[in-house]
Amino acid sequence: MKNDSTGPRGYRRPGLIRMLLDFVFPHYCKVCGHRLDPSENELCITCFLNMPRLEYNKDVINPTEKMLLTEKSLVRAVSLMQYSKESDYRNILFHLKYWHHPKVGQWLARIGAAELKEKGFFEGIDCLVPLPLTFRKEIQRGYNQCVFIAKGIRQVTGLPIIGSAVVREAEHSHQAGLGKYQRWSNAQGLFRVADADALRGKHILIIDDVITTGATLCSMIDTIEAAVPEIKVSVFTLALAK
Ligand SMILES: [Zn+2]
CATH class of the missing domain: 3.40.50 (Rossmann fold)
Known part of the structure; x- marks a missing residue:
C-alpha cells in the first residue's frame, strides 16, 4: 500500500517540505473552501468529521x-x-x-x-x-x-x-x-x-x-x-x- 505514513483517516503530521510547499501553494477544503492546515488533506477536519x-x-x-x-x-x-x-x-x-x-x-x-x-x-x-x-x-x-x-x-x-x-x-x-x-x-x-x-x-x-x-x-x-x-x-x- 502506498502512503505508509498516512493514518487511517488520511491525516498526518506534515513534514518541513510539506509545510513549505503549503506556504507557496496553499490548498483549500473541497467542501467549505477554507484554507487547509498543512496537516489536513483535501477536506478540513471539521468537514471531514461532519x-x-x-x-x-x-x-x-x-x-x-x-x-x-x-x-x-x-x-x-x-x-x-x-x-x-x-x-x-x-x-x-x-x-x-x-x-x-x-x-x-x-x-x-x-x-x-x-x-x-x-x-x-x-x-x-x-x-x-x-x-x-x-x-x-x-x-x-x-x-x-x-x-x-x-x-x-x-x-x-x-x-x-x-x-x-x-x-x-x-x-x-x-x-x-x-x-x-x-x-x-x-x-x-x-x-x-x-x-x-x-x-x-x-x-x-x-x-x-x-x-x-x-x-x-x-x-x-x-x-x-x-x-x-x-x-x-x-x-x-x-x-x-x-
Ligand atoms: Zn471544510
Whole structure:
C-alpha cells in the first residue's frame, strides 16, 4: 500500500517540505473552501468529521442497494455519503468531475475502502470496473474520475482495475436537469461490452462517483448481464444524491 505514513483517516503530521510547499501553494477544503492546515488533506477536519456518511452493514439493505434491487446479478452495494442539492458536500463532486481535482475522489475512496475492508465488503470480489465515460467526454475532461476512485480502492485492497472491458458509446443529452423518467429512458443502450472474456466467471465491483436514480448503473449492469450471464456485480459509489 502506498502512503505508509498516512493514518487511517488520511491525516498526518506534515513534514518541513510539506509545510513549505503549503506556504507557496496553499490548498483549500473541497467542501467549505477554507484554507487547509498543512496537516489536513483535501477536506478540513471539521468537514471531514461532519460528512453525511452512510454506514455499511451486510445484514441490512442500504439505500444504494434498494436502488439496484432489480438487477439479478447484484451481490452488494454501498455509497460513502449522501448529499442534498443544497449541501456544500456537493462541492466534492464538482471538484472531482468539473474542477480538475480528481485526487479528492482517490483520497476519499481510500479512506472508505479501509473501513469497508474491515466489514468484509470486498470478500469474493475479483476486480474493479470504473464506470466508463464516452471517448469524447474523457478527452474533454482529461481523465475519468471513476478511475481515480478505483485507484483509491486498489491502494487498500490490491484488486486489479479492468478499464476497457465495457465502453460507453452513445452521447446522450446531459443527465443533469432531466426528470426521473427521462433519465431512465435516456440511459438505455449507453454501454457495450468490448471484452466479455475479461469479465467471465468474475465478481466485479463497478465504481461510480454518484448514484442519483440508478438509471446509468442499471443500464451498465443490464448490458454486462446480457453479455456475461453468470456475472456477479457489486457497486461502490462515493455519493448518493438525495
Ligand atoms: Zn471544510
